[in-house]
Amino acid sequence: MMLDERKKNILESVIKDYVETAEPVGSRAVVKKHKLKISAATVRNEMADLEEMGYLEQPHTSAGRIPSESGFRYYVDCMMEKERLCNEEIDLLYTIIQDNIQEWDKVIHHIGNFLSGVTNYASFIVVPSVKSSDFKFLQVIPIEQGKALLILVTDIGIIMHRKIDIPESIVPEDLYIIGKLFNQAFQGKKLEQINRTDLQLIRDNLKKRRQVIDTALDTIDGLVGNYDEEQVIISGALNILNQPEFKDLDKLKRILTLLEEDVLLKNVIPEPEGHEVDITIGKENIAEDIKEMSVVIAGYKSFGEMGKIGVIGPVRMEYWKAAGSVESVRSIIEDLFKLR
Amino acid sequence: MMLDERKKNILESVIKDYVETAEPVGSRAVVKKHKLKISAATVRNEMADLEEMGYLEQPHTSAGRIPSESGFRYYVDCMMEKERLCNEEIDLLYTIIQDNIQEWDKVIHHIGNFLSGVTNYASFIVVPSVKSSDFKFLQVIPIEQGKALLILVTDIGIIMHRKIDIPESIVPEDLYIIGKLFNQAFQGKKLEQINRTDLQLIRDNLKKRRQVIDTALDTIDGLVGNYDEEQVIISGALNILNQPEFKDLDKLKRILTLLEEDVLLKNVIPEPEGHEVDITIGKENIAEDIKEMSVVIAGYKSFGEMGKIGVIGPVRMEYWKAAGSVESVRSIIEDLFKLR
DNA sequence: ATTAGCACTCAATAAAAGAGAGTGCTAACA
DNA sequence: TGTTAGCACTCTCTTTTATTGAGTGCTAAT
Incomplete structure (x- = not known):
């Protein structure tokens, strides 16, 4: 109308x-x-x-x-006219990113902090699962008697590692060879495609090595399984303490609990629909728990997968600022991914 | 009296x-x-x-x-008679630990969760800095054109890594050699003792390698600097929402903010005095911000350094349960360190 | 030394009174 | 016909007053 x-x-x-x-x-x-x-x-x-x-x-x-x-x-x-970030804010964010560019986890957290800081609402970032990124590199490093460190690097620079037990009889050269085997076998494969049938080479190997190879495969399963799910990063949940609509302790508790637990929050985040910033207001939210909150969300592309970024706050929200900020930060993130 | x-x-x-x-x-x-x-x-x-x-x-x-x-x-x-954990609780904790034993960070977080779960107060664990642990292993792994991953492992199994830029002309073999150099030079040294004067070997190397070595040293400085400080892990901060003494929103906000920010919390944690569980009640706390909270804390030894574990809650605290739980968890942690 | 009895105190709750912000409606006006 | 001033009315919020009841301290009896 x-x-x-x-x-x-x-x-x-x-x-x-x-x-x-x-x-x-x-x-x-x-x-x-x-x-x-x-x-x-x-x-x-x-x-x-x-x-x-x-x-x-x-x-x-x-x-x-x-x-x-x-x-x-x-x-x-x-x-509504979206109020995008001003130049100072953008510069600030870029500075923060540059200062931490070597540590990917930190960058994401800082972006979250930034977004919740400029909007005064809780921010969330959903980082897509890495299961479809490519295997890049694997190495098994002896660290002490009977223990070794398995390190797995993906093409987008995610590093996973875990300690594994190895037979006492294994010498560093064995581990080196094992690493080489894996690298040959899995070069360029998607993580989710890695499975033991690819490793017929096991047959050609000593029994003790075979044992390590099995352990390693199990470990990789575990690691990939861990990173299999999307990761949710939440910042600034305590901002809702400033909202008068949540002066009721019970309500406050429900929402805070939700905002602190990534698992809970993930279940509640709506799907961004198009390439636009998407806003769901109060009862428009499907999830029961946030029917008195609003969500401003945008999707971002990273290596073919979709991530999500947004803020969540009371229905009485500065939508213009929130939508503008989310939009700005989204494009900065996409820039970032292009650069890497 | x-x-x-x-x-x-x-x-x-x-x-x-x-x-x-x-x-x-x-x-x-x-x-x-x-x-x-x-x-x-x-x-x-x-x-x-x-x-x-x-x-x-x-x-x-x-x-x-x-x-x-x-x-x-x-x-x-x-x-007071301390009420230590019952066998079921201890078993539960051991199970949790065993399930995550390969991932050190997770274990610590789970212990924190456990402690805040059994006590219903916020728990904190201060993990001592690693600067005096020993250098164990270093490797530089090429991951893409012009980029490599530097991985540093300490004797207590802490793994640090960071991406570094390398000259295009460097080939994997160069990196391998560089890793070897570092390993020879630093074997068994304390992290805090690592410095460039130890590396006269630089002179014997090609210029391009020297460049990488310099970058690597800078990176190591940064990494060690990062891990230089104690790390604080906080769990169950939201438990204070259940305490009627914090129904006042302002108070709640102050305390929650404190409990969410590791930096803030660290400044406020009292020093455990002896080898006993230590309790500071209300105004006994030196830090202004927690003069209406009580802290139950114990030190634990890990590789020569002292860590701290404890809970923080209202003055109206179940000290018997809190002290007993902290004591039990402390000894379990110390066991754990002995095992590793 | 212990205890029953009782007047007294003071927060918490309930009820009553008052104030004020804002509305809807009517009637006058351009 | 759309706009506006005026005014009675409504309903929350705040303040005031009354009521209640748990718990004490003191006294006198055991």
Whole structure:
């Protein structure tokens, strides 16, 4: 439905005020604050209309209006201008990234922190599973009597390692040879395709080596299995402590628990639909647990897989800032992946 | 000061009741609940004495008594019997450890989770810095054109890695040789002792290799610097949401922020004094931020360095359970280090 | 030394009163 | 016909007052 200019103005005023103060907004306040050239009475009439249309609601008869979820939806769809990061913010983020570029995990965490910092909402980043990245390199390094370290590197630079037990009789040269075998056999394969049938070469090997090869294969299974699932990085969950809508301790507890546990959060994050920033408001969320939260989310491409990044906060959210920030950070991340 | 048996009984009753209910405890309640063979009036007299001695206090004249911090202190020092983990709990912990034994980081996190789980308070583990552990092994692995992965392993099995840039002209064999050089030069040295003066061998090398060696040394500096500081692992911070003393949102926010930020928490953790479990109650804590919390902490030895493990919770804490659990987990950790 | 009895205290809860923000409606106005 | 001033009305929020009840301290009896 199309609203006329005046109704739009009023809706926007109510939204901006309400988002800022978390209080119902009265007709007088709208006129004053936004210097409209009409009287409070007129605004009241328009507000009554907007309420009838479902874009505003009244907590009780003698209170001001607050935007309904449909009101926010209309605003987001038809009126909102995303407020992207300013240059200082972008520079700051790039600096942070550069300072930690060698340590991939850290970079992701810092990006999360940054996003929750600029928006004041909780941020999340879903890093896609690595199972379809390529095997790059494997080595088994002796570290002490009977123990060795198995190191596996993927093409996108993820390093997994685990300690394994080896027979006492194995000497470093054996391990070197084993590493070589693996590298030959698996060069360029997807991690998920690695399996023991590829290793007929086992037959040609000494029994003790064969034993290590078996252990190694088991370990690789375990490692890949571990990294098999998407990883969720959460930052700034405590930001919700600032939201008056969560002054109720029970509610607070539910949401905080959700936001602290990556597993829980993952179940609740909506799927981004297109290549745009996607917004789900309150009850639009399918997951029961966040029916009074809003999620702003964008997908990003990294080596063929889709990752997700976004923020989660109260329905009374600065959607313009959140959507703009998520959009900016998304494109910075995609840049980053291109560079690597 | 020594209390007679009856006063002790009453003090203990008040403490047990108050810890459970978080409400002031009246004379009648004490008699009833703990089936003492004396009347409420007598208890009142004794309570008045205990209050004079500073072990109990009254929120207001017509309320019951609550234990003062000195009261808790007396109880902890002179009466408490630590309630160590039961066999099922110990078995559970060992199972958890065994299931993750290959991944050191995970094990620590699981221990933290376990401790906060059994106590219902926030747990922390301070892992000592690794700078005085021994250099064990270094390798530089080519991963793509112009990039290599530097991997450094210490004697206690800590694995650090970072990507480095290398000149295009370097071939895998060069890297192999460089690794060998490092291994010869640094074998068995403490990480903190590694420095470039040990590497006169640089001179004997090609210029391009020398360049890599320099990069590698810089990287090692960075890595060791990173691991230089103690690491703090926090679990179960959200447990304080269950404590009625933190129903005040501001207080809650302060404490939660503290408990979520390892850096902040580290500044606040008291030093364990002896080899015993150490308890600091409320204002006994030096750090301003936790003057209304109590800390139960124990040191543990790991390869000559001291680590710390403990829980932090409200002054109204089940000290017997907390102290016992920390003690049990401490000895399990020390066992663990002996095994490795 | 212990205890029953009782007046007293004080927070917590409930009920009543008052204040204020904001509305909807009516009637006047451009 | 759309806009606006005026005003009675509504309903929450705050303040005030009353009520309740748990628990004490003191006194006097055992």
